[in-house]
Amino acid sequence: MIQTMQQIATIAKMRTHINEARRQGKRIGIVPTMGFLHEGHLSLVKAAREKCDLIVMSIFVNPLQFGPNEDFERYPRNIERDREMAASAGVDLLFTPEVSEMYPKPILTNISVANVTAPLCGASRPGHFDGVATVVTKLFQIVQPDYAFFGQKDAQQVAVITQMVHDLSMPVQIVPCPIIREADGLAMSSRNVYLSQEERTQALVLSQSLKLAETWLDEGIALVEIKDRLIQKITEMPLASIDYVEILRFPNLEPVEQEVAGQAIIIALAVKFGKTRLIDNLITEIR
Amino acid sequence: MIQTMQQIATIAKMRTHINEARRQGKRIGIVPTMGFLHEGHLSLVKAAREKCDLIVMSIFVNPLQFGPNEDFERYPRNIERDREMAASAGVDLLFTPEVSEMYPKPILTNISVANVTAPLCGASRPGHFDGVATVVTKLFQIVQPDYAFFGQKDAQQVAVITQMVHDLSMPVQIVPCPIIREADGLAMSSRNVYLSQEERTQALVLSQSLKLAETWLDEGIALVEIKDRLIQKITEMPLASIDYVEILRFPNLEPVEQEVAGQAIIIALAVKFGKTRLIDNLITEIR
Secondary structure, three states: OOOOOEEEOOHHHHHHHHHHHHHOOOOEEEEEEOOOOOHHHHHHHHHHHHHOOEEEEEEOOOHHHOOOOOOOOOOOOOHHHHHHHHHHHOOOEEEOOOHHHHOOOOOOEEEEEOOOOOOHHHHHOOOHHHHHHHHHHHHHHHHOOOEEEEEHHHHHHHHHHHHHHHHOOOOOEEEEEOOOEOOOOOEOOHHHHHOOHHHHHHOHHHHHHHHHHHHHHHOOOOHHHHHHHHHHHHHOOOOEEEEEEEEEEOOOOOEOOOOOOOOEEEEEEEEEEOOEEEEEEEEEEOO | OOOOOEEEOOHHHHHHHHHHHHHOOOOEEEEEEOOOOOHHHHHHHHHHHHHOOEEEEEEOOOHHHOOOOOOOOOOOOOHHHHHHHHHHHOOOEEEOOOHHHHOOOOOOEEEEEOOOOOOHHHHHOOOHHHHHHHHHHHHHHHHOOOEEEEEHHHHHHHHHHHHHHHHOOOOOEEEEEOOOEOOOOOEOOHHHHHOOHHHHHHOHHHHHHHHHHHHHHHOOOOHHHHHHHHHHHHHOOOOEEEEEEEEEEOOOOOEOOOOOOOOEEEEEEEEEEOOEEEEEEEEEEOO
8 A cells, every 4th residue: 555645844845735625525534532543543544444545643732721730741742653554544634833833932812612612621630622723723724624523532522522512503513423542441542551560550540430320320320329439439449540430411511310221422531640640531321 | 777686684685695606706806884874884895895705784883882871772774774875885785683693692702812902991881882883793704705804093903804704714804994074174073963063063173183194294393292182172172071182002002112214103082071982083193
């Protein structure tokens, strides 16, 4: 297979490619990433290949979505490896702008989404989803995609972007894709590389406890009880420090007022192992 | 001349037209308005005809950009008259969505622009420019224009949108167009219809004082002195109540720290006559 992927670092050059693709009537897909690719990202490219004629992957570690005490500086980067993986997966254009290209001057424009950003990571990471909404909008303006592919591991991110796209009538269809896991169940994340061996082992409690929650739902255990059990289960791991364990309605992320069979819910976990904050979730329904 | 203008009330139908126009490689221009058209709006259409193959005019009185005590409800509307004027001026598609079409549910997404929204109308009308930035973005997403035409009477609006388009890399060129005035100098505005005859007469002080300011600049009068004279001149009108009289750098709307010849400035006025708040401005430079 001949690799024809092109790497593009400037907005101007990306526009030239996009204008040509649009003239040719191509269906454009974007897979926005922060790089350090794993199988989760590649599954998004695979999904994009089914719907699109031109696949753009962006690799941009976006400073706007990191808090002052978060891991922007040390976020893992490996552009050479990413380039090979993206090319093999079938990416056509790899967009790798520097921060100085995306934000040549301090950006004065901010996009915020209410309600759906209030709980979960929105509560733990103030400003995070403003940064996400703003950079995703900018990427959409540059790439003008017909489809955009996001992993459901970041379920709240998907909810925020879906709300924004609806509110602003953006001409793009958001395609959420399933969580991809390691063989032992750990949800794939670029941040997994931070984990020590011991943290890595204990982090399995996330996927394991979500599996248990599924059986508890089958058994008709009440949600408050399931939440307590999850907290207890995770707390058994000495290296685990819970950020949140929540069960909310999906996709609006509102509290479950009444437990109605068939109602879609998300069980969402954010837990620190050492310095590394991991998230995982299960989207399911009340039995 | 055969009138082929089409009036479109839904986002879905507008998308169909826009997709077809883009397939044909047409250059699309948008003239966003709140209707009750006057020669100022028509001058924007004229400017659009020089650059574009398809001219979309939107008429939408956007509730987001009105404060709770402002004139959203009583803002003048006359769609039949607007339709005739737009068709005669050469508009191709007249987009007239209801509020329920633009905001079927309360909109959760907000776009704000810092710095340039701080002084002038941004200070007097909290939230106004968030509403403007949000609706303009939504219109841009629906119409996907190559060019967008705005009147310089709303100079701060032009500055806000220009900043936003730059920050978010929107694929649209903002074209500011000169203020259009009545024969006696009053800047055209849909709100002029609110004025009583006496208010209308006294409102001439706005354009007259801006003319005087130009001569004072020629004479080398200091800006602080010019500002004082403007305030004095306007205050002579018994029906006038000053909201602001400001001289700022243009287009960043920052304070003039040092008076440097050749530096672009805006002299901006907002004055109430009775219940009617009028704005006017002069973009010029320090001599």
